[in-house]
Amino acid sequence: MKTTQVSFTVNSKRYTMSVGKLFGQIPPNELLIDSLRDRLGLTGTKIACKDGACGCCTVIIDGDAVPSCEVLTVDCEGKSITTIEGLAAPDGTLDPVQQAFIDYYAFQCGFCTPGIIMTTRAYLDKNPHPTREEVQDALAGNFCRCISHYHVLDAIESLT
Ligand code: FES
Ligand code: FES
Structure with missing residues:
Protein backbone atom coordinates (compact mmCIF):
# COMPACT_ATOMS: atom_id res chain seq x y z
CA MET A 1 0.00 0.00 0.00
CA LYS A 2 1.32 3.40 -0.94
CA THR A 3 2.07 5.58 2.08
CA THR A 4 1.21 9.22 1.83
CA GLN A 5 2.05 12.07 4.13
CA VAL A 6 0.45 15.26 5.32
CA SER A 7 2.47 18.29 6.42
CA PHE A 8 1.22 21.35 8.22
CA THR A 9 2.24 23.93 10.78
CA VAL A 10 0.76 24.12 14.27
CA ASN A 11 1.72 27.13 16.38
CA SER A 12 4.68 27.80 14.07
CA LYS A 13 6.01 24.25 14.42
CA ARG A 14 6.07 22.05 11.34
CA TYR A 15 4.67 18.54 11.49
CA THR A 16 4.76 15.80 8.89
CA MET A 17 2.58 12.78 9.52
CA SER A 18 2.28 9.49 7.73
CA VAL A 19 -1.20 8.67 6.49
CA GLY A 20 -2.44 5.11 6.59
CA LYS A 21 -3.91 2.39 8.74
CA LEU A 22 -0.79 1.13 10.43
CA PHE A 23 0.03 1.81 14.07
CA GLY A 24 1.10 5.42 14.53
CA GLN A 25 -0.23 6.55 11.18
CA ILE A 26 -3.06 9.03 10.67
CA PRO A 27 -6.16 7.28 9.36
CA PRO A 28 -7.71 9.14 6.42
CA ASN A 29 -10.84 9.79 8.47
CA GLU A 30 -9.08 11.23 11.54
CA LEU A 31 -10.39 14.61 12.66
CA LEU A 32 -8.06 17.52 13.26
CA ILE A 33 -9.38 17.90 16.82
CA ASP A 34 -8.22 14.36 17.60
CA SER A 35 -4.83 14.86 16.00
CA LEU A 36 -4.29 18.07 17.95
CA ARG A 37 -5.33 16.64 21.29
CA ASP A 38 -4.27 13.00 21.12
CA ARG A 39 -1.17 13.15 18.93
CA LEU A 40 0.23 16.62 19.64
CA GLY A 41 -1.00 16.95 23.24
CA LEU A 42 -2.66 20.30 22.55
CA THR A 43 -5.62 19.74 24.86
CA GLY A 44 -6.47 23.43 25.19
CA THR A 45 -8.74 22.88 22.20
CA LYS A 46 -11.88 21.37 23.72
CA ILE A 47 -14.27 18.70 22.49
CA ALA A 48 -17.97 18.97 23.25
CA CYS A 49 -20.51 18.28 20.49
CA LYS A 50 -17.98 17.00 17.94
CA ASP A 51 -20.57 17.95 15.36
CA GLY A 52 -19.74 21.52 14.39
CA ALA A 53 -22.44 22.99 16.62
CA CYS A 54 -20.78 24.43 19.75
CA GLY A 55 -17.52 26.10 18.71
CA CYS A 56 -15.51 24.69 21.65
CA CYS A 57 -12.98 23.14 19.28
CA THR A 58 -12.34 26.27 17.22
CA VAL A 59 -8.82 26.85 15.95
CA ILE A 60 -7.48 29.34 13.40
CA ILE A 61 -6.57 27.84 10.04
CA ASP A 62 -4.91 30.21 7.57
CA GLY A 63 -6.57 33.14 9.29
CA ASP A 64 -10.07 31.71 9.56
CA ALA A 65 -11.77 30.45 12.73
CA VAL A 66 -12.73 26.84 12.04
CA PRO A 67 -14.26 24.12 14.23
CA SER A 68 -11.52 21.50 14.22
CA CYS A 69 -14.05 18.69 14.61
CA GLU A 70 -15.23 19.50 11.11
CA VAL A 71 -11.81 19.17 9.47
CA LEU A 72 -9.98 16.03 8.40
CA THR A 73 -6.30 16.08 9.29
CA VAL A 74 -5.40 14.80 5.83
CA ASP A 75 -7.00 17.93 4.38
CA CYS A 76 -4.57 20.18 6.27
CA GLU A 77 -1.72 19.83 3.81
CA GLY A 78 0.23 23.10 3.73
CA LYS A 79 -2.05 24.82 6.24
CA SER A 80 -1.01 27.06 9.09
CA ILE A 81 -2.94 26.18 12.25
CA THR A 82 -3.02 28.14 15.48
CA THR A 83 -4.46 26.74 18.69
CA ILE A 84 -5.03 28.48 22.01
CA GLU A 85 -1.56 27.30 23.10
CA GLY A 86 -0.02 29.31 20.28
CA LEU A 87 -1.74 32.61 20.91
CA ALA A 88 0.56 34.09 23.54
CA ALA A 89 3.85 35.69 22.50
CA PRO A 90 7.01 33.57 22.83
CA ASP A 91 7.90 35.47 26.02
CA GLY A 92 4.58 34.42 27.56
CA THR A 93 2.79 37.73 27.13
CA LEU A 94 -0.86 36.93 26.58
CA ASP A 95 -2.66 37.91 23.43
S1 FES B 1 -16.75 20.10 19.39
FE1 FES B 1 -18.53 21.35 19.07
S2 FES B 1 -18.08 22.40 17.20
FE2 FES B 1 -16.43 21.01 17.44
S1 FES C 1 -19.25 26.93 29.15
FE1 FES C 1 -18.50 27.53 31.12
S2 FES C 1 -17.63 29.50 30.77
FE2 FES C 1 -18.62 28.97 28.89
Missing part, protein backbone atom coordinates in the same frame (compact mmCIF):
# COMPACT_ATOMS: atom_id res chain seq x y z
CA PRO A 96 -4.77 41.04 24.11
CA VAL A 97 -7.93 38.95 23.70
CA GLN A 98 -6.77 36.53 26.38
CA GLN A 99 -5.86 39.39 28.70
CA ALA A 100 -9.21 41.12 28.16
CA PHE A 101 -11.07 37.91 29.03
CA ILE A 102 -9.16 37.80 32.32
CA ASP A 103 -9.68 41.49 33.01
CA TYR A 104 -13.43 41.25 32.41
CA TYR A 105 -13.99 37.85 34.05
CA ALA A 106 -15.34 36.65 30.71
CA PHE A 107 -15.66 32.98 31.70
CA GLN A 108 -16.84 30.75 34.50
CA CYS A 109 -15.92 27.08 34.01
CA GLY A 110 -13.79 28.08 31.02
CA PHE A 111 -14.62 25.10 28.85
CA CYS A 112 -15.91 27.21 25.97
CA THR A 113 -13.28 29.90 26.41
CA PRO A 114 -10.49 28.67 24.09
CA GLY A 115 -12.96 28.39 21.22
CA ILE A 116 -14.46 31.81 21.88
CA ILE A 117 -11.02 33.40 22.13
CA MET A 118 -9.88 31.84 18.86
CA THR A 119 -13.03 32.95 17.06
CA THR A 120 -12.58 36.44 18.48
CA ARG A 121 -8.90 36.64 17.52
CA ALA A 122 -9.59 35.63 13.92
CA TYR A 123 -12.52 38.03 13.71
CA LEU A 124 -10.70 41.04 15.13
CA ASP A 125 -7.80 40.41 12.77
CA LYS A 126 -10.24 40.98 9.91
CA ASN A 127 -12.47 43.59 11.53
CA PRO A 128 -10.59 45.42 14.33
CA HIS A 129 -13.40 47.84 15.17
CA PRO A 130 -16.69 45.93 15.11
CA THR A 131 -19.91 47.02 16.73
CA ARG A 132 -21.26 45.00 19.64
CA GLU A 133 -23.90 43.57 17.28
CA GLU A 134 -21.24 42.51 14.79
CA VAL A 135 -19.36 40.72 17.56
CA GLN A 136 -22.55 38.95 18.56
CA ASP A 137 -22.96 37.76 14.97
CA ALA A 138 -19.32 36.68 14.77
CA LEU A 139 -19.73 34.58 17.93
CA ALA A 140 -23.04 33.04 16.88
CA GLY A 141 -21.39 29.63 16.51
CA ASN A 142 -19.83 29.62 19.98
CA PHE A 143 -21.97 28.44 22.87
CA CYS A 144 -21.38 28.99 26.56
CA ARG A 145 -23.39 26.92 28.99
CA CYS A 146 -22.36 29.19 31.87
CA ILE A 147 -23.99 32.26 30.29
CA SER A 148 -20.79 34.31 30.24
CA HIS A 149 -21.83 36.04 27.03
CA TYR A 150 -22.29 39.53 28.48
CA HIS A 151 -18.84 39.56 30.03
CA VAL A 152 -17.42 38.20 26.78
CA LEU A 153 -18.97 41.07 24.85
CA ASP A 154 -17.67 43.60 27.39
CA ALA A 155 -14.17 42.12 27.11
CA ILE A 156 -14.17 42.29 23.34
CA GLU A 157 -15.67 45.78 23.31
CA SER A 158 -12.73 46.95 25.42
CA LEU A 159 -10.42 46.02 22.55
CA THR A 160 -12.26 47.77 19.74
Whole structure:
Protein backbone atom coordinates (compact mmCIF):
# COMPACT_ATOMS: atom_id res chain seq x y z
CA MET A 1 0.00 0.00 0.00
CA LYS A 2 1.32 3.40 -0.94
CA THR A 3 2.07 5.58 2.08
CA THR A 4 1.21 9.22 1.83
CA GLN A 5 2.05 12.07 4.13
CA VAL A 6 0.45 15.26 5.32
CA SER A 7 2.47 18.29 6.42
CA PHE A 8 1.22 21.35 8.22
CA THR A 9 2.24 23.93 10.78
CA VAL A 10 0.76 24.12 14.27
CA ASN A 11 1.72 27.13 16.38
CA SER A 12 4.68 27.80 14.07
CA LYS A 13 6.01 24.25 14.42
CA ARG A 14 6.07 22.05 11.34
CA TYR A 15 4.67 18.54 11.49
CA THR A 16 4.76 15.80 8.89
CA MET A 17 2.58 12.78 9.52
CA SER A 18 2.28 9.49 7.73
CA VAL A 19 -1.20 8.67 6.49
CA GLY A 20 -2.44 5.11 6.59
CA LYS A 21 -3.91 2.39 8.74
CA LEU A 22 -0.79 1.13 10.43
CA PHE A 23 0.03 1.81 14.07
CA GLY A 24 1.10 5.42 14.53
CA GLN A 25 -0.23 6.55 11.18
CA ILE A 26 -3.06 9.03 10.67
CA PRO A 27 -6.16 7.28 9.36
CA PRO A 28 -7.71 9.14 6.42
CA ASN A 29 -10.84 9.79 8.47
CA GLU A 30 -9.08 11.23 11.54
CA LEU A 31 -10.39 14.61 12.66
CA LEU A 32 -8.06 17.52 13.26
CA ILE A 33 -9.38 17.90 16.82
CA ASP A 34 -8.22 14.36 17.60
CA SER A 35 -4.83 14.86 16.00
CA LEU A 36 -4.29 18.07 17.95
CA ARG A 37 -5.33 16.64 21.29
CA ASP A 38 -4.27 13.00 21.12
CA ARG A 39 -1.17 13.15 18.93
CA LEU A 40 0.23 16.62 19.64
CA GLY A 41 -1.00 16.95 23.24
CA LEU A 42 -2.66 20.30 22.55
CA THR A 43 -5.62 19.74 24.86
CA GLY A 44 -6.47 23.43 25.19
CA THR A 45 -8.74 22.88 22.20
CA LYS A 46 -11.88 21.37 23.72
CA ILE A 47 -14.27 18.70 22.49
CA ALA A 48 -17.97 18.97 23.25
CA CYS A 49 -20.51 18.28 20.49
CA LYS A 50 -17.98 17.00 17.94
CA ASP A 51 -20.57 17.95 15.36
CA GLY A 52 -19.74 21.52 14.39
CA ALA A 53 -22.44 22.99 16.62
CA CYS A 54 -20.78 24.43 19.75
CA GLY A 55 -17.52 26.10 18.71
CA CYS A 56 -15.51 24.69 21.65
CA CYS A 57 -12.98 23.14 19.28
CA THR A 58 -12.34 26.27 17.22
CA VAL A 59 -8.82 26.85 15.95
CA ILE A 60 -7.48 29.34 13.40
CA ILE A 61 -6.57 27.84 10.04
CA ASP A 62 -4.91 30.21 7.57
CA GLY A 63 -6.57 33.14 9.29
CA ASP A 64 -10.07 31.71 9.56
CA ALA A 65 -11.77 30.45 12.73
CA VAL A 66 -12.73 26.84 12.04
CA PRO A 67 -14.26 24.12 14.23
CA SER A 68 -11.52 21.50 14.22
CA CYS A 69 -14.05 18.69 14.61
CA GLU A 70 -15.23 19.50 11.11
CA VAL A 71 -11.81 19.17 9.47
CA LEU A 72 -9.98 16.03 8.40
CA THR A 73 -6.30 16.08 9.29
CA VAL A 74 -5.40 14.80 5.83
CA ASP A 75 -7.00 17.93 4.38
CA CYS A 76 -4.57 20.18 6.27
CA GLU A 77 -1.72 19.83 3.81
CA GLY A 78 0.23 23.10 3.73
CA LYS A 79 -2.05 24.82 6.24
CA SER A 80 -1.01 27.06 9.09
CA ILE A 81 -2.94 26.18 12.25
CA THR A 82 -3.02 28.14 15.48
CA THR A 83 -4.46 26.74 18.69
CA ILE A 84 -5.03 28.48 22.01
CA GLU A 85 -1.56 27.30 23.10
CA GLY A 86 -0.02 29.31 20.28
CA LEU A 87 -1.74 32.61 20.91
CA ALA A 88 0.56 34.09 23.54
CA ALA A 89 3.85 35.69 22.50
CA PRO A 90 7.01 33.57 22.83
CA ASP A 91 7.90 35.47 26.02
CA GLY A 92 4.58 34.42 27.56
CA THR A 93 2.79 37.73 27.13
CA LEU A 94 -0.86 36.93 26.58
CA ASP A 95 -2.66 37.91 23.43
CA PRO A 96 -4.77 41.04 24.11
CA VAL A 97 -7.93 38.95 23.70
CA GLN A 98 -6.77 36.53 26.38
CA GLN A 99 -5.86 39.39 28.70
CA ALA A 100 -9.21 41.12 28.16
CA PHE A 101 -11.07 37.91 29.03
CA ILE A 102 -9.16 37.80 32.32
CA ASP A 103 -9.68 41.49 33.01
CA TYR A 104 -13.43 41.25 32.41
CA TYR A 105 -13.99 37.85 34.05
CA ALA A 106 -15.34 36.65 30.71
CA PHE A 107 -15.66 32.98 31.70
CA GLN A 108 -16.84 30.75 34.50
CA CYS A 109 -15.92 27.08 34.01
CA GLY A 110 -13.79 28.08 31.02
CA PHE A 111 -14.62 25.10 28.85
CA CYS A 112 -15.91 27.21 25.97
CA THR A 113 -13.28 29.90 26.41
CA PRO A 114 -10.49 28.67 24.09
CA GLY A 115 -12.96 28.39 21.22
CA ILE A 116 -14.46 31.81 21.88
CA ILE A 117 -11.02 33.40 22.13
CA MET A 118 -9.88 31.84 18.86
CA THR A 119 -13.03 32.95 17.06
CA THR A 120 -12.58 36.44 18.48
CA ARG A 121 -8.90 36.64 17.52
CA ALA A 122 -9.59 35.63 13.92
CA TYR A 123 -12.52 38.03 13.71
CA LEU A 124 -10.70 41.04 15.13
CA ASP A 125 -7.80 40.41 12.77
CA LYS A 126 -10.24 40.98 9.91
CA ASN A 127 -12.47 43.59 11.53
CA PRO A 128 -10.59 45.42 14.33
CA HIS A 129 -13.40 47.84 15.17
CA PRO A 130 -16.69 45.93 15.11
CA THR A 131 -19.91 47.02 16.73
CA ARG A 132 -21.26 45.00 19.64
CA GLU A 133 -23.90 43.57 17.28
CA GLU A 134 -21.24 42.51 14.79
CA VAL A 135 -19.36 40.72 17.56
CA GLN A 136 -22.55 38.95 18.56
CA ASP A 137 -22.96 37.76 14.97
CA ALA A 138 -19.32 36.68 14.77
CA LEU A 139 -19.73 34.58 17.93
CA ALA A 140 -23.04 33.04 16.88
CA GLY A 141 -21.39 29.63 16.51
CA ASN A 142 -19.83 29.62 19.98
CA PHE A 143 -21.97 28.44 22.87
CA CYS A 144 -21.38 28.99 26.56
CA ARG A 145 -23.39 26.92 28.99
CA CYS A 146 -22.36 29.19 31.87
CA ILE A 147 -23.99 32.26 30.29
CA SER A 148 -20.79 34.31 30.24
CA HIS A 149 -21.83 36.04 27.03
CA TYR A 150 -22.29 39.53 28.48
CA HIS A 151 -18.84 39.56 30.03
CA VAL A 152 -17.42 38.20 26.78
CA LEU A 153 -18.97 41.07 24.85
CA ASP A 154 -17.67 43.60 27.39
CA ALA A 155 -14.17 42.12 27.11
CA ILE A 156 -14.17 42.29 23.34
CA GLU A 157 -15.67 45.78 23.31
CA SER A 158 -12.73 46.95 25.42
CA LEU A 159 -10.42 46.02 22.55
CA THR A 160 -12.26 47.77 19.74
S1 FES B 1 -16.75 20.10 19.39
FE1 FES B 1 -16.43 21.01 17.44
S2 FES B 1 -18.08 22.40 17.20
FE2 FES B 1 -18.53 21.35 19.07
S1 FES C 1 -17.63 29.50 30.77
FE1 FES C 1 -18.50 27.53 31.12
S2 FES C 1 -19.25 26.93 29.15
FE2 FES C 1 -18.62 28.97 28.89
